[in-house]
Amino acid sequence: MGHIQITPSILNSDFARLGEEVARIPGADWVHVDVMDNHFVPNLTFGPTMVEALARVSPVPLDAHLMIEDADRNAVAYVEAGCGSVTFHVEAAKAPVRLAREIRSAGARASMALKPATPIEPYEDLLPELDMLLIMTVEPGFGGQKFLDLCLPKIRRARAMMDKHGIETWLQVDGGVSLETIERCAEAGADVFVAGSAVYSADDPDAMIAALRAKADAARG
Numbered sequence: 001m002g003h004i005q006i007t008p009s010i011l012n013s014d015f016a017r018l019g020e021e022v023a024r025i026p027g028a029d030w031v032h033v034d035v036m037d038n039h040f041v042p043n044l045t046f047g048p049t050m051v052e053a054l055a056r057v058s059p060v061p062l063d064a065h066l067m068i069e070d071a072d073r074n075a076v077a078y079v080e081a082g083c084g085s086v087t088f089h090v091e092a093a094k095a096p097v098r099l100a101r102e103i104r105s106a107g108a109r110a111s112m113a114l115k116p117a118t119p120i121e122p123y124e125d126l127l128p129e130l131d132m133l134l135i136m137t138v139e140p141g142f143g144g145q146k147f148l149d150l151c152l153p154k155i156r157r158a159r160a161m162m163d164k165h166g167i168e169t170w171l172q173v174d175g176g177v178s179l180e181t182i183e184r185c186a187e188a189g190a191d192v193f194v195a196g197s198a199v200y201s202a203d204d205p206d207a208m209i210a211a212l213r214a215k216a217d218a219a220r221g
């Protein structure tokens with residue numbers, strides 16, 4: 001298991017002041033950018049041009065979460081836009097192994113996401129192809145939703161598979177992560193935590209990142 005990393009999502013930040021919003025979180029490990037196409041999810045955010053502009057001003061590297069159809073054709077554009085990590089949804093990829101290899105060859109960390117109802121078991125043999133697995137803990141599409149406890153057993157099973165294979169794949173959780181829920185995720189084996197509304201609704205987002213990190217570290221014992 002890797003060290004604890006906190007990756008604030010800008011989904012619930014002020015889109016009119018994105019440069020200033022990322023400047024408020026220098027203590028983050030990554031900035032999580034939720035790319036939504038209004039097809040894979042019923043919400044629309046931004047594309048590679050906006051992400052490229054954000055990458056130029058962000059104090060920390062970008063972690064793109066692509067909630068888009070046709071991930072096979074579009075994911076590498078986000079590596080070229082300057083993202084250090086690119087996550088595609090397995091439900092949207094026709095050839096996930098080829099896609100993970102393309103992301104890696106283009107120079108970013110390759111990551112694959114599972115929606116809450118998508119099981120991990122069919123993808124066990126694919127884990128060594130990934131730098132990170134993202135287990136969604138809400139239905140993708142919107143920030144500010146309630147954490148789904150039903151996803152915790154899947155996080156545990158994914159961590160057990162990684163241990164069995166002896167691989168260093170990071171395990172990210174995304175959706176409803178807060179001071180109230182982060183310990184459960186860390187205990188289950190997650191090491192990378194996306195937090196959107198918890199960070200951006202705090203008076204001091206950077207202090208919230210430190211508080212989340214401390215809770216996750218404590219839960220690990």
Ligand SMILES: O=C(CO)[C@H](O)[C@H](O)COP(=O)(O)O
Binds near residue numbers: 009011012032065
């Ligand atoms: O992927 C997402 C939604 O699809 C967001 O990253 C996620 O929901 C973060 O927001 P919050 O922490 O408020 O749940």
